[in-house]
Amino acid sequence: MLLPNILLTGQLYDGYDEEYDCPILDEDRVVDELENQMSEGGVIVDYHGCDFFPERWFHIVFVLRADNSVLYKRLETRGYNEKKLKDNIQCEIFQVLYEEALASYKEEIVHQLPSNKPEDLEDNINQILKWIEQWIKDHSS
Numbered sequence: 053m054l055l056p057n058i059l060l061t062g063q064l065y066d067g068y069d070e071e072y073d074c075p076i077l078d079e080d081r082v083v084d085e086l087e088n089q090m091s092e093g094g095v096i097v098d099y100h101g102c103d104f105f106p107e108r109w110f111h112i113v114f115v116l117r118a119d120n121s122v123l124y125k126r127l128e129t130r131g132y133n134e135k136k137l138k139d140n141i142q143c144e145i146f147q148v149l150y151e152e153a154l155a156s157y158k159e160e161i162v163h164q165l166p167s168n169k170p171e172d173l174e175d176n177i178n179q180i181l182k183w184i185e186q187w188i189k190d191h192s193s
């Protein structure tokens with residue numbers, strides 16, 4: 053499930069950030085909206101931040117990482133303005149989102165996955181699938 057879809061169709065945003073050229077997420081409403089599905093389980097949430105999601109929602113957290121030169125080219129291709137580009141690169145250098153994940157969830161459930169090239173995407177999917185299989189086995193009795 054991709055949060056940005058919910059953001060647009062459910063209008064779960066609270067204004068527009070001119071500087072970063074994106075809608076501002078209404079975090080409380082997003083949490084309210086997702087609550088039922090999350091308690092049923094079997095949901096993957098993909099988002100760039102995580103500190104506003106309740107800790108009880110997740111069994112595992114993966115933080116995708118990219119080398120700075122790779123990330124720079126990727127964001128430049130997307131047409132990010134200079135400030136947004138610089139801030140995103142800085143955020144990766146200081147591993148802000150990894151630290152945020154560590155501060156928000158138990159350290160042992162937070163894992164980093166490199167995501168520099170297409171082969172990484174496949175490796176990551178396989179690793180996540182393996183983890184899901186193991187989790188189901190461990191929780192089936």
Ligand SMILES: Nc1ncnc2c1ncn2[C@@H]1O[C@H](COP(=O)(O)OP(=O)(O)O)[C@@H](O)[C@H]1O
Binds near residue numbers: 166167169
């Ligand atoms: N592992 C990767 N290898 C190559 N290109 C990638 C990889 N991950 C992302 N990209 C590129 O970046 C774009 C945005 O990726 P996405 O996962 O949607 O980023 P985000 O979730 O940070 O917005 C993709 O369409 C692709 O062009």
